[in-house]
Every structure is written in C-alpha cells, then in structure tokens.
Amino acid sequence: MIRSQKFWAAVCAVIFAGSLIWCIVLLTMKPGDTVTITQDGKTLYTIDLSKEPDRTIEITYEGRKNIIEIKGGRVHILEADCPDKVCVNTGWLTAGIPIVCLPNKLVIEYADNDTGLDAVAG
Amino acid sequence: MKKLLAIVSAALMLVSCGSVPEQKHTRTLFCMDTYMTLTAYGDKADEALRSACDAMEILDEEWSVTNPNSEIYAANHAEGKTVPISEETEHIIKFAKEISQQTDGALDITIFPVLQLWGFTTDNYRVPDDSEIQKLLESVDCSKIIADNGSLKLPSDMMLDLGSVAKGYAAKAAADVLKMNGIKSAILDLGGNIQTIGLKPDGSEWNIGIRDPGADGIVGTVSVEDRSVVTSGGYERFFTQDGVTYHHILDPKTGKPANNGFASVTIIGEDGVNCDALSTSLFIMGPDKAEEYWKQQGGFDYIGITDSGELILTKSIADSFKLDSDHMGVKMTFVE
CATH class of the missing domain: 1.20.5 (Single alpha-helices involved in coiled-coils or other helix-helix interfaces)
Structure with missing residues (x-):
C-alpha cells in the first residue's frame, strides 16, 4: 500500500x-521571429530571423529589383530601383508594419504576431 | 465501471477545456495603391471577406486617377463637360466638399495638379518655383465642382483626386459588407488605415499601435471597440533635396508640403470616411487650429505627434492610450 x-x-x-x-x-x-517575403501573394521565402546569418537577397520583378538585407536578426530593404523608395524609407521591419514595395508587389512581414498588437495605424 | 466513468469524465474535462475558438480568416490584396490585410472571425468569414474585397476593388476602379476606365479619370479628362458618376462617387465628392468647407479649406480634393507639379504622382520629384505653384493654385477650389443627380462637372482647368478620402470610404464599405454577412468581429488594415468591427473574439478590445513618425516602431497603443483609427503623416512618401525633406501632404493654401507643427495625426472615431478626411485635415492645420476644430466639431478623438515628438491628445481617449515602453518620458498634453 x-x-x-x-x-x-x-x-x-x-x-x-x-x-x-x-x-x-x-x-x-x-516566437515571432519568422518573417515571410511574398510577391504578388506567392511566398518566396520564410525566414527565421533568429537563426538567419547576415546576408542580402535580390528579388526581381518584371525587370525591376529590390535588395533585401538581413543583418543582426533584423530585415529591411536596402535598395530598390523604383523612384519613390517607400519600401526603403519604411526602415527595419517592426511588428504590425509590413514593408511593402507596391510597384513590385513585394511584401515583407512577420508571420506570427506575439506583440499583443492587432494592427498599426500609420 | 468506475474506471470507465473516470475515463469518460476525464475526456469530458479535456474537451471542455479546449473550447473551439472562432475561426480566423485573412485575405490580403493590393488595392487603392496600398497593401491591405483583412481579418475576420466566424464560419462565414472567408466568403464575407471575398465580398468585401470585391466592393473595394469596384471603388478602386471607379476612383483611380490613372485607370482610363475610371469615373474620376473621365471627369479629369472631360474638358469641362459633364460625366455620369455612380451613387458612391457622388456621395464621396459631396462629403469631401463638406469637409473642405468645415475645415476652412485644409482638405481639398482638387489639389491634384499641384501634387503632379511636385512629381508625387509620377515619382519624378522636383521642387517647383513659387510662380508655378501660384499659377496652379488658382485652379484649386473644390467648391467649383458640381456633383449632383448622378453627374459630375469639373471646370476644364481642374483635376480631382480622392486619395485623401478613398481608403476611409473603402474601409467603411468593406465593414458594411462584412456586417451584412453577419460578421461580428473583424479588423481591416488598409495600408495603416485601420477599421475594426466589434471586439476581438475573446471579448477584449483591439490594440492598435500608433506609428512613430520619427523612427521605426510605435509610440504607443490605443485600445478600441468598433472604431476606425487613421493616421496621416509625412514620413511615408517624401523626397529630400539640398538637405530639405519634402513630403506629399500639400497644404492647399500654400501648395507646399504642410509644415504647421505636426509630424503625424491619428483620428479615432466611428466613421472611417470622416477619420480619413480629418487625419489629413488636422495634420495640415497644425496643433492650434486642430484643437480649435475639435472643440467646435467634436465627435472624434485625436492623437497628434508634433515635429518635436510631443503628444497632444484628447482627454477622452487618454484612458485607452498606453505609451510604448521606449517612449515613457514623452511629454503629453491633453485637450478637453
């Protein structure tokens, strides 16, 4: 017993x-370190920023180019050959604010959101 | 028998713990020169979202300044002749004229030729001479537009652009479609122009970050139920020449980028169209006139961030607003 x-x-x-x-x-x-890079709705890359080494990725769309830079666990668009540079001006990716290149239909955003933010106005 | 009971009750307990959450559906699309993410909850949400996207795409086709098939394009190229317009186009033009009057011309949907002069429509940026600006400003006056009974007449030297009100209207139209389809909980992000329906599925309020106009990230978070949250700021579209930064929100009085003290203005209110129009208007007005306008009109809340990074917000939103941990020392002034 x-x-x-x-x-x-x-x-x-x-x-x-x-x-x-x-x-x-x-x-x-x-969590929340996974980033997706999509073009015109198609996922090109799914990247875990916490594991990704520093590097650049070049993406072309109808002859136009965006250069994405991953550095120290962060991601931004380093260069774009469109004149407006909205995507470059967006700076480093933060939760709730996707980096968007409209002419090239390119979107970089966090795959999952653990920040408690449902959206960002801006 | 006892064992069986124990197993059954244990299984029941497990099942009751994991109550099924409402199904989340998300759709993204490129529309109205922006990237949109629409999220709705419930069994029929996917179908409802598709209808909401369709509704916005129709508006985009009617209002595009570059699509030769759009009503606005037709009006802009009609050389002063009358063109037929849809009910929603008539509605939004009337609304924009009303806001223009109310805001003493801070918002004007006929500023488009000046925007073109600066190159903001083609991305061929340049700083125009004052004389060029003055000449074009003579044909900026939305009170001269006649929109009535399904037709639109625009003086031949004028051009229309609904950019400052279109997304707000689209957000409202999409929300109406979702509600008609029985959706009780949804959040629509039209490129930073946010529209919420009801509360989150768990019954809590939506947390909307307010973008920091001076850096990456946010300055704080506002919690809302069934509200629109719309921000205007000069940080998104701009160019720099000889060390001076020129942004795309032009003051219809000067024909130059508005420079009256605000780096961004966020409007929180029930009506998405109103919030969109007012975020641009109050940004152009600057802190003093914005406060005066709010005291006269009311019916909404605002959070302004000045060029020096201070916050000016209406007292009635203060309890719903939380500063981000990185901005704890920021000076806040309450308007009441």
Whole structure:
C-alpha cells in the first residue's frame, strides 16, 4: 500500500516537474521571429530571423529589383530601383508594419504576431 | 465501471477545456495603391471577406486617377463637360466638399495638379518655383465642382483626386459588407488605415499601435471597440533635396508640403470616411487650429505627434492610450 502510494506520488511529481519545465520552455521561447517575403501573394521565402546569418537577397520583378538585407536578426530593404523608395524609407521591419514595395508587389512581414498588437495605424 | 466513468469524465474535462475558438480568416490584396490585410472571425468569414474585397476593388476602379476606365479619370479628362458618376462617387465628392468647407479649406480634393507639379504622382520629384505653384493654385477650389443627380462637372482647368478620402470610404464599405454577412468581429488594415468591427473574439478590445513618425516602431497603443483609427503623416512618401525633406501632404493654401507643427495625426472615431478626411485635415492645420476644430466639431478623438515628438491628445481617449515602453518620458498634453 505504502509502496504504491510512493509510486503514485513519484508519478505525480514527474508529471508536475515535466509540465513546469514545459511551461518555462513555452514562456521563454522567442516566437515571432519568422518573417515571410511574398510577391504578388506567392511566398518566396520564410525566414527565421533568429537563426538567419547576415546576408542580402535580390528579388526581381518584371525587370525591376529590390535588395533585401538581413543583418543582426533584423530585415529591411536596402535598395530598390523604383523612384519613390517607400519600401526603403519604411526602415527595419517592426511588428504590425509590413514593408511593402507596391510597384513590385513585394511584401515583407512577420508571420506570427506575439506583440499583443492587432494592427498599426500609420 | 468506475474506471470507465473516470475515463469518460476525464475526456469530458479535456474537451471542455479546449473550447473551439472562432475561426480566423485573412485575405490580403493590393488595392487603392496600398497593401491591405483583412481579418475576420466566424464560419462565414472567408466568403464575407471575398465580398468585401470585391466592393473595394469596384471603388478602386471607379476612383483611380490613372485607370482610363475610371469615373474620376473621365471627369479629369472631360474638358469641362459633364460625366455620369455612380451613387458612391457622388456621395464621396459631396462629403469631401463638406469637409473642405468645415475645415476652412485644409482638405481639398482638387489639389491634384499641384501634387503632379511636385512629381508625387509620377515619382519624378522636383521642387517647383513659387510662380508655378501660384499659377496652379488658382485652379484649386473644390467648391467649383458640381456633383449632383448622378453627374459630375469639373471646370476644364481642374483635376480631382480622392486619395485623401478613398481608403476611409473603402474601409467603411468593406465593414458594411462584412456586417451584412453577419460578421461580428473583424479588423481591416488598409495600408495603416485601420477599421475594426466589434471586439476581438475573446471579448477584449483591439490594440492598435500608433506609428512613430520619427523612427521605426510605435509610440504607443490605443485600445478600441468598433472604431476606425487613421493616421496621416509625412514620413511615408517624401523626397529630400539640398538637405530639405519634402513630403506629399500639400497644404492647399500654400501648395507646399504642410509644415504647421505636426509630424503625424491619428483620428479615432466611428466613421472611417470622416477619420480619413480629418487625419489629413488636422495634420495640415497644425496643433492650434486642430484643437480649435475639435472643440467646435467634436465627435472624434485625436492623437497628434508634433515635429518635436510631443503628444497632444484628447482627454477622452487618454484612458485607452498606453505609451510604448521606449517612449515613457514623452511629454503629453491633453485637450478637453
């Protein structure tokens, strides 16, 4: 009887410890680092910024060009050959504010949003 | 038997814990010169979103300044002759004329030729001479437009552009379509022009960030239910020449980029069209005139960010507004 009680106590302890560890893992995990790069609705790249080495990506659309730069876990458009440069001016990607190049139908945005923001006005 | 009961009750407990959340549907589209993300909740949301997108695409076709098939293009190239227009085009032009009058000309949908002069419509930017601007300003006056009984007449030297009101109207039209389809919870992001329907599926308010006009990210968050949140700022479309930055929101009085003290203005209100028109208007007015206008008209809230980074906001929105952790020291002035 006592032995079986001990056994169940041990099982409960293991489950408790396991769930505690799982909670800690879930809470400390850094989601929201995944970024999608889409063109005209098609996904070209899905990138985890926390794992991605610094690099540039060149994307062309009907002969026009955007150069995307990933640096230190952040992403922005470094160069665009359109004259208005709205996408370059948007700066580094932040939650809720997609980087958009309208003429080239290019969009860079976070895949999941864990910031508590539902949208950004601006 | 006892075991079976235990298993069944345990299973029931598990099921009741994981209550099924309302299904989320999202559609994105390029429309009205911007990138839109529409999100709605519920079983019929996907179908409803498709109808909402269709409604906005129709407006885009009617109002585009570059599409030769649009009503606005026809009016702009009619050499003073009358052209037929749809009910919604008549509606929005009448509304824009009304706002222009109310704001003492801060908003004028006939500023388009001056916008062209600066190159903002073609991206061939240049700083025009004062004499060039003055000459074109003579034909900026939306009170001369006649929109009535399904027709539109524009003096031959004038041009129309609904850019300052179109997205607000589209957001409202899309929201109306969604509501008609039984949607109780949705958020529409029309390139930073935000329209919410109801509350979030979990019953909490929508958290809308207000973009920082001077840096990446946001200055704070406003929590809303069933409201529009629309921001105008000079930071999105601009060019720099000889160290001076010129943005695209032109003051109809000077024909030059508005430079009256605001870096951005956000309007929070029930009506998306009104919010869109007023964000541009108050941005052009600057802090003093904006406050005066709000005291006279009311019916909305605003959050203005001055060129020096200070916040001016209506007292009635203060409780719903939270500063971002990076902006805790920012000076805030309340208008009441």
